[in-house]
Amino acid sequence: MGSLTYLVKYYEQSTQIQQERACQDYGDDQQIKGYLAAQEEVQQRLRNDGTIPLEEFNSTLFEYLNLSIEEILGSDQMVLRALGMFDKRLGKRRLKSLNLSSDHELVQSFFRIRCAFEGIRPQLDT
Known part of the structure; x- marks a missing residue:
């Protein structure tokens, strides 16, 4: 994550x-x-690739503090789900039962750790 990285990729892809x-x-x-549809498409692509602006990452961290583990694991935000892998509210039995084979690489990496x-x-x- 990084605002400059995000903005450069966003500009290049949306212009294309x-x-x-x-x-x-x-x-x-x-x-x-x-024009607007192209911008929305690029935002979604970058999110799916795991590229997010720093401001979004920070707001996601603050949002995390007020969510239940169920909301975290069911979120469409990859960062929330990844952080959820380290949450103590995620017990061993539930951890064993998770199927993350189609999830983002970051979530899978945190799961393995x-x-x-x-x-x-x-x-x-995988």
């Missing part, structure tokens, strides 16, 4: 999509929907 779709002029009523610490053999099909 906007050029491909011929929707670079946000002042043109005909192009504004494509926690399993190693607990002496549990991780069940990941």
